Amino acid sequence: MIVEFPALNLLLLMPAIGVAFNLFFGYRLGRSAVNTVSVGVVAIAFALSVWATVKLATMPPGSCLQAQLGPWIYAGPLRLDVLLRFDALAAVMSLVVSGVGCLIHIYSCGYMGEDPDFARYFAYMNLFTFSMLLLVLAGNLLLMFVGWEGVGLCSYLLIAFWYDNPLFAFNGRKAFVVNRIGDVGFLLGIFVLFSAFASHGLWTLDFAEMRERAGLISPAIATIACLLLFFGATGKSAQIPLYVWLPDAMVGPTPVSALIHAATMVTAGVYVVARLNFLFALSPSTMEAVATIGTVTAFFAATIALAQSDIKRVLAYSTISQIGYMFLGAGVGAFGAAIFHVVTHAFFKALLFLGAGSVIHALGGEQDMNRMGGLRRRMPLTHAAMLAGTLAISAVPGFSGFFSKDEILQAAYTSGHKTLWLIAVVTAGLTGLYMFRLFFLTFYGKPRLSEERFAEVHEPPFVMAMPLVVLAALSVFGGLIGLPEGVLWGNQIGAFLAPITGRVSAAPAQAVMLLSAITSGVTFIGIILALIGYVVIPTLPERLAAWAQGLYRLLWSKYYVDELYDFLITRPVLFLSSAILGRNVDSLAIDAVVDGTGEAVQGGATAVRRVETGNVQHYVLIYLGGVLLIVGYYLLSALRH
Amino acid sequence: MTPINYYLGLGALLFAIGTVGVLIRRNLIVVFMSIELMLNAVNLTFIALGRAMGSADGQVIVFFVMIVAGVEAAVGLGIILAAFRNRLTVNADEFNLLRW
């Protein structure tokens, strides 16, 4: 059932109104007006999302709301509209984007309270929300691509927000360029899909129509298209091989990191895979690739996170790792579980980042965990919130992360991917280890900060504390929307998403219990290791690092991947462009053509302009010549006949 | 009866004389008179051709040409007046600001 719902247009346009307001009136009307409007538009968008979701929930399964903002591209048989569609998947995503986004906006009011560039900041934030909502609500693939590019642009703008620092600007460019590389794949995937569907008379790239007629395209085409699209997704969602931008994106303001990691951007790749699940289902080999890359990324990033000392970097690698879990879920066919993990991850990752932001804010910009410690006494509220987030991300039973991660792991096991399951379980242990390492280093042990600075550490103000409390509650209880089958009300979100994402057959109850017990056990081992290493025997990690020096250095240097990319790609390209193309082709051939054109025009003009003597009679003479030519022409043609 | 061709030939001759006047004289007023001469040559041609075709449309066009000539003379002479005030001359060679 499809119902027209024009309020969707408003839902999408609210953040855009915020952008325009902030850009044109932001600085003039001052900080409080900017704060009010920026938070207000996102809050209204959230309210509209809730309204639409309630309306959708009362309708039969598989129905959707839609609204047409206007026509877009009409060319021959090609008909593309700015069509917004609000189905279950879009409902879940837009609730997360606008809801968590709204909390982050509120938090930003406090975090950016001193920054002189507040209007630009909030304009970008609203643009980010707008782009992500466009991506989520888009009814066809090309419109989704607009939102896809929009979030890429916004991430660049916000990572390089403090652009007067060259390193920050560089990292912003890095994020943009790496994303562009992925976008090429995404765009090529769109082209492949378009040509495949257009040859069967489907010109709209509309998701619903593609879904209906997915059987028309051959598995080979589907494989190519899905691999290309997945390559794009690895760029946005920071998976191997294109994850390198995300850790460096930590130089932006901390709420931006929260927005990128929780509500927008990195979840876009998972969303695309879930949205196009009917295509991925046509190509089992692509599914294998998605699952494998997700798992390897999860493990790989978790190991790097073990050795990092920057609090935000640890969180960044934890995001990469968690997104890896989502792709594992998508790859084994549990798209609903992947989206569920997107939701819970949005809760606890936003919480962790905002908590980390509070710590950084309180410490005056300090991000190195080696200079923290003992903050529990000075920041009890932040400590409690971070504890909730850490328990949730570590998937301790009862907290939100447990339910979603467990669902993914069980789907991996029951679908027969035992190796991937094993790696994922080990990664779960590593997650507990590095997250509690972060937690203990920050809040426990002796203060490693100087006395006077430690005395200045304070709790965040209300606008920053309020989102923490809300997100902490969500992190603790958010998992209840997706309990395992047969427990209380069961898997509500899975049932809600099922018409779009399909469902995987549940494992037998004993197996479920056993698998959960194994995962939880491994997680607890990781947590206990962290407890021993960072609270009980604080000297142990150093001795361990000294003992396994090579491994530690490898992890600390992030497996030298940045250096590898630099050596394999950046340097050859630079050499090719500067030494060969720049010095020869550009300066000799292209410059000659360009300069030659200019000089030829200039020389010709110098010669011809002497005709313009300014004397009327010279002009009349030329005119007389013209008359003679014309009359002569007619005379000649008359003589010929 | 005089053949129409004679009238046309006279028109051509007068037109050519007018053109030469525009080209060789430096006094703007005389240049203007030469232009009137050319207009008249064309008018004569219109009348002659109209007569040859037995149509009165040529005469109407001459009528309009006269109106335009009057307008042109008024505006042109106004411009000459203004130009003379600025440069204190009506020598065409002196007005060459619009050059390369």
Added chain:
Amino acid sequence: MPLGIFAFFATLAVISALGVILQRSPVHSLLALIVTLLCVAALMIGLDALAVGLLQAIVYVGAIVVLFLFVIWLLNLERDPEESGRLGIKLLAAVGAAALVGELTAFLTRTHMSQQTVNSDYGSMAQLAGLIFGNYLIAFEVTSLLLLVAVVGVVAVARRWPSPRLANRPPTLSAKPQT
């Protein structure tokens, strides 16, 4: 019009036209122009275009030429200085004009037009008025707008703007530039 009378007016027109462009004094040029215009008017009447020929005499000679006279009088122009130099443009002008006449004559020698017999009211004011207020009504009305624009334009152009150069120096009496 008999050939003899045509020859008389045609010769007079050409001679006076040459006078227009060759006289030194603008006033003399103007007088020669009047003769030319009257000759053309006579030729028009000879072509049965009675109304237009009379209009030519009245409007051209009576109005436009008088306008020229006013301006000459206003600017107090004397005889032009001897035209010297610019042999190139003069030569080109002569050659060009000769070529034009040659080309047009070559046309005329190849065409043979005979005069149609026309009604007795051909060229009368009544016929002309019928056309102007009939087929050509819109064009006629537009010319009234043209005249209005011209009046406004002339007033704007010829108005005496304050000119410091003129305030200090009286206008000179010839077309020769004052330096």
